[in-house]
Amino acid sequence: MEELTIKILSYPLSDEFLKQEVEKLLHESFNTSPRANIQEVKDAHYSAPAEYILISKNTELVGIQMIFLREAVFENQHIIIGGLGGLCVKEEFRGRGIARQLLSIAMEEMKRLSCDISMLFTNVHNPQYVKLYNTYGFQILDREYMFINRVGKVCKAKSAMIAPVNSEEKYERIFHSSGSLDIGAGEW
Numbered sequence: 001m002e003e004l005t006i007k008i009l010s011y012p013l014s015d016e017f018l019k020q021e022v023e024k025l026l027h028e029s030f031n032t033s034p035r036a037n038i039q040e041v042k043d044a045h046y047s048a049p050a051e052y053i054l055i056s057k058n059t060e061l062v063g064i065q066m067i068f069l070r071e072a073v074f075e076n077q078h079i080i081i082g083g084l085g086g087l088c089v090k091e092e093f094r095g096r097g098i099a100r101q102l103l104s105i106a107m108e109e110m111k112r113l114s115c116d117i118s119m120l121f122t123n124v125h126n127p128q129y130v131k132l133y134n135t136y137g138f139q140i141l142d143r144e145y146m147f148i149n150r151v152g153k154v155c156k157a158k159s160a161m162i163a164p165v166n167s168e169e170k171y172e173r174i175f176h177s178s179g180s181l182d183i184g185a186g187e188w
């Protein structure tokens with residue numbers, strides 16, 4: 001069985017080599033799709049993560065999951081959101097359970113970080129993604145949420161999934177309410 005190393009590191013990464021590897025893998029995994037080059041999509045993502053979960057084989061970085069932290073107020077209740085973003089696995093290493101490993105670690109880490117719920121943005125019309133995230137308790141949030149993009153525009157979108165972390169009650173409230181969830185500065 002191959003030897004994989006797992007690291008959980010805070011932002012910003014101090015190791016310059018690792019930082020470049022992270023940027024490279026994120027770029028290969030996300031920035032090559034035509035959708036990534038749409039200005040609206042670029043303007044929606046501008047936050048720094050709180051933590052990186054990184055999986056490497058020897059010195060080769062093979063998988064990334066970032067955790068973003070966001071505080072919000074929903075129907076007068078304070079919520080700590082653990083945002084997941086940037087889940088990716090190097091092409092040659094896909095199909096071996098690495099994404100699942102990253103997600104399991106991220107769910108535990110968000111508990112430790114006192115997150116009430118977790119939220120992520122994905123193509124909710126792709127059943128493979130939905131099925132993957134369902135396993136970790138995520139359900140499609142079937143209504144619009146709001147955020148402010150990089151240039152200060154208030155945007156509405158409908159491509160999120162949410163899961164309970166430390167508060168089943170806050171999760172249920174957000175999931176079942178008709179109110180609009182304002183997540184603040186961008187889709188991470």
Ligand SMILES: CC(C)(COP(=O)(O)OP(=O)(O)OC[C@H]1O[C@@H](n2cnc3c(N)ncnc32)[C@H](O)[C@@H]1OP(=O)(O)O)[C@@H](O)C(=O)NCCC(=O)NCCS
Nearest residue numbers: 029087088089094095096097098099100121122128129132
């Ligand atoms: C999606 C991705 C992270 C999966 O990584 P992986 O290590 O191959 O995944 P795993 O081996 O842990 O498999 C987990 C599940 O992901 C699903 N999956 C695998 N490849 C997938 C793909 N290309 N698209 C969507 N889902 C995929 C599988 O259905 C699998 O489910 P199963 O365990 O029930 O068979 C990887 O294909 C990737 O990096 N893609 C590019 C970036 C991306 O799309 N990230 C997700 C953003 S929301």
